[in-house]
Amino acid sequence: MRRDVFQAIADPTRRQIINLLAARQMNLNAIADSFEISRPAISKHIKILTQCGLITIKQQGRERYCRAELKKLEQVAKWTGQYRAFWTGKLNALEDFLDNEQIEQKPKLK
């Protein structure tokens, strides 16, 4: 089973859980109350988030407080960050130019 941050944040429910936990720590039932789906379903999402390090759990009696480990998102930010120039609007002219060049220059068969 692949367990990486990219896969973890692919699910919209899990992204929402992270959003919730970014604001404050919550126990599992509190999280489940914020969603329509069942508690065991949330429990599974939490497990996945824990396995890839996006949240950590602090046991407090019978409650388990979940805390978002937001530093883990740096990995994703770094990957997208490589391409940041492409939406800051600075590269558009160059980009279009290169696109055309590349096709013209492609090696012809034979």
Added chain:
Amino acid sequence: MRRDVFQAIADPTRRQIINLLAARQMNLNAIADSFEISRPAISKHIKILTQCGLITIKQQGRERYCRAELKKLEQVAKWTGQYRAFWTGKLNALEDFLDNEQIEQKPKLK
């Protein structure tokens, strides 16, 4: 079928395809040659990437040149960007303080 950028980049093969296409446009066979898996498998990944707008295709005779639409990644960058402060090292002290506060202040049952 959910088709969003987060889900698209969840697969490592698809991220690699984006990496390849960021450097230069390529046709489908050229992309497939860079991987161990079969051409139809790549074709499916390309379809997914196209459906969510991460790549566009330019037909050139019998070849189809794929181009990465890297601006689409802005969405992901924005989402992770909300939490940027958590890995720039500026918030750690405050963060730890708040974490403890939150638990102490939680409403007691009854």
Added chain:
DNA sequence: TGTATATGATACCTTTTGGTTACGCAAACA
């Protein structure tokens, strides 16, 4: 015109995902 090439489409398979219900158990309360 015949053949090689680039690619789409289909059928099929296995594993993973995301959900459910039902049950069990330890901690906390009355």
Added chain:
DNA sequence: TGTTTGCGTAACCAAAAGGTATCATATACA
């Protein structure tokens, strides 16, 4: 001590994901 609460886990399910082999088709080359 009995009962509620918080949560894990198991069994089960349908659908989606990721792959394959195979076939069809249009374009390009000889």
